[in-house]
Amino acid sequence: xxxxxxxxxxxxxxxxxxxxxxxxxxxxxxxxxxxxxxxxxxxxxxxxxxxxxxxxxxxxxxxxxxxxxxxxxxxxxxxxxxxxxxxxxxxxxxxxxxxxxxxxxxxxxxxxxxxxxxxxxxxxxxxxxxxxxxxxxxxxxxxxxxxxxxxxxxxxxxxxxxxxxxxxxxxxxxxxxxxxxxxxxxxxxxxxxxxxxxxxxxxxxxxxxxxxxxxxxxxxxxxxxxxxxxxxxxxxxxxxxxxxxxxxxxxxxxxxxxxxxxxxxxxxxxxxxxxxxxxxxxxxxxxxxxxxxxxxxxxxxxxxxxxxxxxxxxxxxxxxxxxxxxxxxxxxxxxxxxxxxxxxxxxxxxxxxxxxxxxxxxxxxxxxxxxxxxxxxxxxxxxxxxxxxxxxxxxxxxxxxxxxxxxxxxxxxxxxxxxxxxxxxxxxxxxxxxxxxxxxx
Amino acid sequence: xxxxxxxxxxxxxxxxxxxxxxxxxxxxxxxxxxxxxxxxxxxxxxxxxxxxxxxxxxxxxxxxxxxxxxxxxxxxxxxxxxxxxxxxxxxxxxxxxxxxxxxxxxxxxxxxxxxxxxxxxxxxxxxxxxxxxxxxxxxxxxxxxxxxxxxxxxxxxxxxxxxxxxxxxxxxxxxxxxxxxxxxxxxxxxxxxxxxxxxxxxxxxxxxxxxxxxxxxxxxxxxxxxxxxxxxxxxxxxxxxxxxxxxxxxxxxxxxxxxxxxxxxxxxxxxxxxxxxxxxxxxxxxxxxxxxxxxxxxxxxxxxxxxxxxxxxxxxxxxxxxxxxxxxxxxxxxxxxxxxxxxxxxxxxxxxxxxxxxxxxxxxxxxxxxxxxxxxxxxxxxxxxxxxxxxxxxxxxxxxxxxxxxxxxxxxxxxxxxxxxxxxxxxxxxxxxxxxxxxxx
Numbered sequence: 001x002x003x004x005x006x007x008x009x010x011x012x013x014x015x016x017x018x019x020x021x022x023x024x025x026x027x028x029x030x031x032x033x034x035x036x037x038x039x040x041x042x043x044x045x046x047x048x049x050x051x052x053x054x055x056x057x058x059x060x061x062x063x064x065x066x067x068x069x070x071x072x073x074x075x076x077x078x079x080x081x082x083x084x085x086x087x088x089x090x091x092x093x094x095x096x097x098x099x100x101x102x103x104x105x106x107x108x109x110x111x112x113x114x115x116x117x118x119x120x121x122x123x124x125x126x127x128x129x130x131x132x133x134x135x136x137x138x139x140x141x142x143x144x145x146x147x148x149x150x151x152x153x154x155x156x157x158x159x160x161x162x163x164x165x166x167x168x169x170x171x172x173x174x175x176x177x178x179x180x181x182x183x184x185x186x187x188x189x190x191x192x193x194x195x196x197x198x199x200x201x202x203x204x205x206x207x208x209x210x211x212x213x214x215x216x217x218x219x220x221x222x223x224x225x226x227x228x229x230x231x232x233x234x235x236x237x238x239x240x241x242x243x244x245x246x247x248x249x250x251x252x253x254x255x256x257x258x259x260x261x262x263x264x265x266x267x268x269x270x271x272x273x274x275x276x277x278x279x280x281x282x283x284x285x286x287x288x289x290x291x292x293x294x295x296x297x298x299x300x301x302x303x304x305x306x307x308x309x310x311x312x313x314x315x316x317x318x319x320x321x322x323x324x325x326x327x328x329x330x331x332x333x334x335x336x337x338x339x340x341x342x343x344x345x346x347x348x349x350x351x352x353x354x355x356x357x358x359x360x361x362x363x364x365x366x367x368x369x370x371x372x373x374x375x376x377x378x379x380x381x382x383x384x385x386x387x388x389x390x391x392x393x394x395x396x397x398x399x400x401x402x403x404x405x406x407x408x409x410x411x412x413x414x415x416x417x418x419x420x421x422x423x424x425x426x427x428x429x430x431x432x433x434x435x436x437x438x439x440x441x
Numbered sequence: 442x443x444x445x446x447x448x449x450x451x452x453x454x455x456x457x458x459x460x461x462x463x464x465x466x467x468x469x470x471x472x473x474x475x476x477x478x479x480x481x482x483x484x485x486x487x488x489x490x491x492x493x494x495x496x497x498x499x500x501x502x503x504x505x506x507x508x509x510x511x512x513x514x515x516x517x518x519x520x521x522x523x524x525x526x527x528x529x530x531x532x533x534x535x536x537x538x539x540x541x542x543x544x545x546x547x548x549x550x551x552x553x554x555x556x557x558x559x560x561x562x563x564x565x566x567x568x569x570x571x572x573x574x575x576x577x578x579x580x581x582x583x584x585x586x587x588x589x590x591x592x593x594x595x596x597x598x599x600x601x602x603x604x605x606x607x608x609x610x611x612x613x614x615x616x617x618x619x620x621x622x623x624x625x626x627x628x629x630x631x632x633x634x635x636x637x638x639x640x641x642x643x644x645x646x647x648x649x650x651x652x653x654x655x656x657x658x659x660x661x662x663x664x665x666x667x668x669x670x671x672x673x674x675x676x677x678x679x680x681x682x683x684x685x686x687x688x689x690x691x692x693x694x695x696x697x698x699x700x701x702x703x704x705x706x707x708x709x710x711x712x713x714x715x716x717x718x719x720x721x722x723x724x725x726x727x728x729x730x731x732x733x734x735x736x737x738x739x740x741x742x743x744x745x746x747x748x749x750x751x752x753x754x755x756x757x758x759x760x761x762x763x764x765x766x767x768x769x770x771x772x773x774x775x776x777x778x779x780x781x782x783x784x785x786x787x788x789x790x791x792x793x794x795x796x797x798x799x800x801x802x803x804x805x806x807x808x809x810x811x812x813x814x815x816x817x818x819x820x821x822x823x824x825x826x827x828x829x830x831x832x833x834x835x836x837x838x839x840x841x842x843x844x845x846x847x848x849x850x851x852x853x854x855x856x857x858x859x860x861x862x863x864x865x866x867x868x869x870x871x872x873x874x875x876x877x878x879x880x881x882x
Contacts, residue, residue, distance in 0.1 A: 040737050043749040075803070112749070116738030123733050124675025124748055125801075129662050177808075177820070192633075193662035196673070196803050196824070204733050212820050215805045221570050221634035232637070234565025292564050292645050296481050297557030307565055308484040308553070360566075362516070362637050363804055364656045367618075379618075379653050383637070 039114040043127050054131045054190070058104040060428040061275050063435075064135035066355070066390050067259055070220055071133050071188040074359045075195040076281060076386060077215040078181025078421055079206065081144065086153035088209045089144075090440050095205045096138070096185075097434035100198075106131030109201035123204070125197050132191035134198055138435045139279050139423025143182035158439060160269045162278055162393040163424045169406040171417065178283050178419025181213045186279070186388065192217065216283055216419065218359025218386035228310060228318065231360060232383055233291055233414070235303050236310035238356045239318055240345060257346075262353045262397075263390050265427075272438040275427035277390040280354075280398040283361070283419025286384035290370065291414045302410040304339030312341060324348070338410040344401060352400040354389040361386045384415065394422055480555040484568050495572045495631070499545040501869040502716050504876075505576030507796070507831050508700055511661055512574050512629040515800045516636040517722060517827060518656040519622025519862055520647065522585065527594035529650045530585075531881050536646045537579070538875035541639075547572030550642035564645070566638050573632040575639055579876045580720050580864025584623035599880060601710045603719055603834040604865045610847040612858065619724050619860025622654045627720070627829065633658065657724055657860065659800025659827035669751060669759065672801060673824055674732055674855070676744050677751035679797045680759055681786065698787075703794045703838075704831050706868075713879035716868035718831040721795075721839040724802070724860025727825035731811065732855045743851040745780030753782060765789070779851040785842060793841040795830040802827045825856065835863055 056064050081089060099109040106129075108122035145151075145159035185202055187195040196217070203212050221229045228236040242262045260266075265273040291299070300307055310318035314326050314334035322345055326334040335342050346353050362383045369377035391397030406412065426436045497505050522530060540550040547570075549563035586592075586600035626643055628636040637658070644653050662670045669677040683703045701707075706714040732740070741748055751759035755767050755775035763786055767775040776783050787794050803824045810818035832838030847853065867877045 038738065040741075041747055041750050041752075116741070117736050119734050120675065120737045120740070120748065122675075123673075123729070125662070125671045125673050127671060127675070127749065128668060177806075191662060192660040192803070193671075193673075193801065196801075200729065200733070200822075203730075212806055214820070217803045217805065219633040221566070221632060227569060230566045230568060230634075232564075232566050232634075234561065234563075234568070288564070288641065289644075292641070293560050295558050296561045297479065299561070300481075300557070306482055307561065308568065309482050311482070360634065360637075362633065362658045364658065365618075365653055379655070381641075 038116055040112070040116050042112050042114060054133055055105055056131075056133045056135050058101045058136075058429065059431050062264065062428045063137050063276070063425055064104070064428075065137035065186055065188050066263065066277055066357070066425065068133070068135050068188070070357060070359075071135070071190045071195075072220050073189055073192040073195050074218045074386065074388075075187045075192070075199050075215065076218070076388070077185045077187075077199045077203070078141070078213045079183040079185070079203075079210040080213045081147075081152070081182040081210045083209045084152050086155070086440065089153060090434075092206050092209045093138075093436055093440075094434040096202050097429060099201055099205055100136045100435075103198050103201065104131065104134050104136065106134075109205065123197065123200055126194050129191055129194055132189040132194040134187065134189040134194050136198055136202075137184075137186040137188075137279070137425055139184035139186070139425045140436060140439075141180065141182045141184065141421065141423050143180070147182065155439065158270065160265075160273055160424055162265070162269055162273075162395065163422065164395060164399070166280070166394070166399065166420060166422050167403070169402055169417065171406055171412055172420070173416050173418050174420060175418045178214050178216070179421060181421050181423070183210060184279065184281070184421060184423040184425075192219070214419070216361055216386050218361045220359055229358075231358065231385060232286055232288060233299070233303075235299070235305060235307060236318060237303075238358060239305075239310060240322070240341070241356045242353055257351075257353055259355065261392070263355045263392060265392050268393075270439075272426050272436065273424060277355075277392065277425050278394050278397070279421075279423045279425050280387075280389050280391070280394055281419070281421045281423075282385075282387040282417050284385040284387050285382060285416045285418055287370070287414045287416075288381045288383060289376070293374075301336050302340060302414075304335040304341035313339075322347075336410070338408050340405075340409050340411045343405045343409050349401045349404060352396055354391045354397045354401065357388040357390065359386045359388070360384070390425070479557055481553070481557050483553050483555060495574055496546055497572075497574045497576050499542045499577075499870065500872050503705065503869045504578045504717070504866055505545070505869075506578035506627055506629050507704065507718055507798070507866065509574075509576050509629070511798060511800075512576070512631045512636075513661050514630055514633040514636050515659045515827065515829075516628045516633070516640050516656065517659070517829070518626045518628075518640045518644070519582070519654045520624040520626070520644075520651040521654045522588075522593070522623040522651045524650040525593050527596070527881065530594060531875075533647055533650045534579075534877060535875040537643050538870060540642055540646055541577045541876075544639050544642065545572065545575050545577065547575075550639075550646065564638065564641055567635050570632055570635055573630040573635040575628065575630040575635050577639055577643075578627040578629075578720070578866055580625035580627070580866045581877060581880075582621065582623045582625065582862065582864050584621070588623065596880065599711065601706075601714055601865055603706070603710055603714075603836065604863065605836060605840070607721070607835070607840065607861060607863050608844070610843055610858065612847055612853055613861070614857050614859050615861060616859045619655050619657070620862060622862055622864070624651060625720065625722070625862060625864040633660070655860070657802055657827050659802045661800055670799075672799065672826055673727055673729060674740070674744075676740070676746060676748060677759060678744075679799060680746075680751060681763070681782070682797045683794055698792075698794055700796065702833070704796045704833060706833050709834075711880075713867050713877060714865060718796075718833065718866050719835050719838070720862075720864045720866050721828075721830050721832070721835055722860070722862045722864075723826075723828040723858050725826040725828050726823060726857045726859055728811070728855045728857075729822045729824060730817070734815075742777050743781060743855075745776040745782035754780075763788075777851070779849050781846075781850050781852045784846045784850050790842045790845060793837055795832045795838045795842065798829040798831065800827045800829070801825070831866070 110121035146156045187198040189195040228239045231237040312322045365379040368380040551562035587597045628639040630636040672678040753763045806820040809821040
């Protein structure tokens, strides 16, 4: 095997001498048809009035994709930095910022060229598509500050105190290829191809400086008229969630705090994080085959909500407040002690809250042996929740809430956290700046 | 390990006695809060005028999802039959038909019940969503007729001649968990959650008779105004494709045949296949990182089309006919001998054509070692094309075309076929019938 020419074994034939030259990454290109004599015909530029309505602003006090009303699709990617030079990281972040501004406006990552003997400045699969409200949200992982005990970029002292490593939670079943990352990019858009395209361009621009470590695509349902989306367990999930002020008048319940309190970092940390937020991401596989065989009444006890209306147990409407003190005629709590909504509620966590931005994921099926009744083994869905949440400080947010939930939540029988990351998402980018610029100043 | 109670090790705690009873699959349910005393509150029924516009008819001469204008998402699933009784298969297909009729109309798979001590008749994640033009297209694999040399259901003699096993094509790199299946379901919808939901209900209804073997989700781009979608290589792919008569007047090129000729099985086969079609599915991973480093001119030579306009090389507009005889001033073919469009064209395949129904897929990244320049190894996209195609006879369609392409197409340097299946999709279902009913008569 090893003595054979790799070209000769790749498909067992040689197609054209030109393709091999190109595959070797040289700039000379000898192909039949004389491509060097032609010039690329560029597509018309985007930008009609209906497209502008599909544009989320890139510049601003906060990064997009945090308080932005959720788009229907996401593609999340964590990157490992492979360079040892801070100047490379800066150059890459500058490129990423320029490309992000362009892509959010529905343009190609870089201006296209008529030059046929250069790789394309954009892979092209989003040409002709709407900007689809694309947002790109950047995060900085612990590895940017210190990696394997090494201060690669002179940033070790600048690591925000709030950027803590997550503890190992009860029940964690982490898969290494779904964890960590020195940088994160959350692309959200109303078109999955637009989200995929955006991350791909950034990965291409990072060549030699950073490489993708893991990714996860996700989708939301097109729930009519602003209702709370249902997760793949068929329940409305995330009803109690702080919402942007503009949208909060009708739906904000008595326990809901403002984004200023819950989401945006303030003067307690470094200046480059003021107006930023901390992202905790968890990949949560659901045992859907198992769940589907549970009685509806049991499912409702697990969540603490009615399946169909979304109302808290004992109440009528989805947005009715939780009454955690309510008991039935026998003195038992109407919402069980181990119900998901009880354990996640601010009242059960000393007021702790997070901004939840969840997407469902569907990665097909994989072989699974369930070692509990009904002892099934076979292909089971690798599907569930890409849980993304934003908070002012993970210690007072996700960590505080999930320390408790991971031990007690009845839902844990049906879900497995197998991916995880925590990232500091800097403040929004001012015009002319690049993302996280003040950190490197 | 093995001596421990499986409940005690699943999360290391016992949540509530009730959950264990339920997990064991008994009908008795003892949970705090007295679920047995309550009744489920059912959601309002669907069906406003705007919803009706989102409904594709289920009954008809042909199955939906073949000539239906492509929805933006698909979830494809192949099933293995686990029963040895034809009567079980019939009962299951009857259930599948009833559920499909309901779901295509935006309803739950089965009527919901107020009974809280039964599993839900529907997992619920599509409640409140549009019907989203859901179509469900059913296929029969070779294993329904004969499996491991055994005629399980007395159908061996009824296997259509056109339902051949695919040969091993040049370059095939099959992964067992993406191949085969006794039955197939292609769910297409304009909402990924609706497509996932539909397959999941069918899988649930099949419990004990069939189980999922493999699945693949896919998406299309929301290309404006009927343009040919771009694949993840950034090229318009599938321009030459037979189209339904109603849509064909403007776009049908000189070499395009009608669906009657290309897609629908006729009197040459069994009556239950007349008006049906044969599905070939291929999971095609693309080496996108590699592709992105190729010169635009080289990419255009590989496809035989301009990247941005989609026009055939040497022409101006996407829909301009291919001129396979054209040569440049040096006498070289304008469209290279090994170009994708040349090898796929009907003229190169004795007139053979297929109806292409492709979706992109994005399953994240996995570790890949490229054993050819530039000798990269690391995490690479597990993304590409879920290629679904329909034809009157695979021997005169996909097999004939791809035998040639698999050996010569320059594109093969950048794509790997790693999943495959072939299925006979029976004629459409008449009102009151179940899918494939005449086969079992």
